Amino acid sequence: MQVDVYANLKQGERGVWVSIIAYVCCSLVKVGVALLAGSEALLADGLNNTTDVVASVAVLIGLRISRKPPDHDHPYGHLRAESISALVASFIMLAVGIEVLSRAISALFTPEMNAPDMLAGWTALATAAVMFGVYRYNRRLAQVTQSQGLMAAAADNRSDALVSVGTFVGVAGSQFQLHWLDPLTALVVGGIILRTAWSIFREAAHRLTDGFDRSELVALRSTIAEIPGVKDVTDIKARYHGSNVLVDVVIHVDPTLNVTESHTITEEIEARMKAVHNVKAVHIHIEPEGQSEH
Structure with missing residues (x-):
């Protein structure tokens, strides 16, 4: 049994590495384009991806610790480190979600706003396709390995893809004089980040306190x-x-x-x-x- 568990954890690490690489690339592109194009929605989306990088690293560390075999003061092994890493990731996402909401509210009530360049919208749509591909890959791997951390990562991949689609809609709408749509989309993105953080926190806390359905x-x-x-x-x-x-x-x-x-x-x-x-x-x-x- 232990061999199967640790083999699954090792496979789970591969999926997390795929997420980390995708998030690093997407966040750099989004933040860079957002600053050039003047898009609050894309900037919020990019900041969301930076939290995903940190959260994915936390999950990766948790999986690495979980693979450690039992020792003299951990006779059951270190498998709960995976749940602890998910808990840490939720706190990181909470902090950035609050920051995104703060920036979005400030931009929403700015009297004069210029429509962001449509390059921001196409960037969001392209990265949405990338993250949806990562989601499908990690979902299949999570089903095989039964990894809580990787299942959470896959769910986050899917929400990120949907967030980027929403960002495209916001930027595209602002091209038709709906200037408030871009910061409003950023506001929605912030809400999604907070919701995802709460979902991950609730599941991890439930498991760590021996909760069971x-x-x-x-x-x-x-x-x-x-x-x-x-x-x-x-x-x-x-x-x-x-x-x-x-x-x-x-x-x-x-x-x-x-x-x-x-x-x-x-x-x-x-x-x-x-x-x-x-x-x-x-x-x-x-x-x-x-x-x-x-």
């Missing part, structure tokens, strides 16, 4: 209860350790079963949980039917 827990219980030999499932808990799910369950079996027969049931539970729910770590406590757990 109730409906998923019900599904896990149902799978175990259907296994032959399991008379009852009296308690079940689950939590995330990085991108992995750890399950603790108490089952009741026929009290006349010997150790080997009981062990066969636990092996079937482990195999079924891995096949149906991709859960690779299950701690099973067996109790004789008719007795309460100790």
